[in-house]
Amino acid sequence: MADTDTNQDPRVLVVDDEKEVADAYALRLRGECTVDTAYGGQEAFSVIENRPVDILLLDRHMPDVSGDEVLTRLAERGFEGRVVMVTAIDPEFDVLELPFDDYLCKPIDREDVRSVVDQQRQILAYETLGKYFGAKSTQTVLTAQTSPEQRENHEQFEAVRERATRLERRAQRLLDDDTLLAKFESVDRDGR
Structure with a gap:
């Protein structure tokens, strides 16, 4: 689940065992x-393992691996994206145990698909920005207060540096306006 490619758009994965439905949602999001x-839960795992996913549109009722099982496994793996259930199953109290971020009952029109993806993108952008600010401020203050020799082989420092870089790339991809990143960089954190 690494963020390694250079594409600058939010990344959405549509998972539905009905090919026509999945393709229709994907078409509605084209350009966004x-x-x-x-086209199934198992295939979803393959995609998520090979490419970063920001927003997952997930059907609940699928024959190979149900959407509920996909959610459970992703939570166990530490999936850092947002999950929207898009399903014909009317919610009952069993949804209280499911770690999703939004729930849409089919059929869904074009604007609702686009709107929910944009809402979840904005939420994820600000969540990511908060995590980035924390990691980057730690990196900045340690860089100012320690020598290059101290930092050179320090595994935890390197992990924070890599996390800040990964989070910054993701925040830039998700934000409509990255002036918040510039404002963060303009703050003097080391008092020098």
């Missing part, structure tokens, strides 16, 4: 984001 489709 980078969209992949998976």
Whole structure:
């Protein structure tokens, strides 16, 4: 689940065992984001393992691996994206145990698909920005207060540096306006 490619659009994965439905949602999102489709739960895992996913549109009722099982496994793996259930199953109290971020009952029109993806993109952008600010401020203060020799082989420092870089790339991809990143960089954190 690494963030390694240079595409600058939010990344959405549409998962539905009905190919026509998944393709229709993907078509509705064309031009708004980078969209992949998976036609079952197992295929969804393959996509997520090979490419970063910001927003997952997930059907609940699928024959190979249910959407509920996909959610459970992703939570166990530490999936850092947002999950929207898009399903014909009317919610009951069992949804209280599911780690999703939004729930849409089919059929869904074009504007609702686009709107929910944009809402989840904005939420994820600010969540990511908060994590980035924390990691980057730690990196900045340690860089100012320690010598290059001290930092050179320090595994935890390197991990913070890599995390800050990864989070910055993701925040830039998700934000409509990255002036918040510039404002953060303008603050003098080391008092020098």
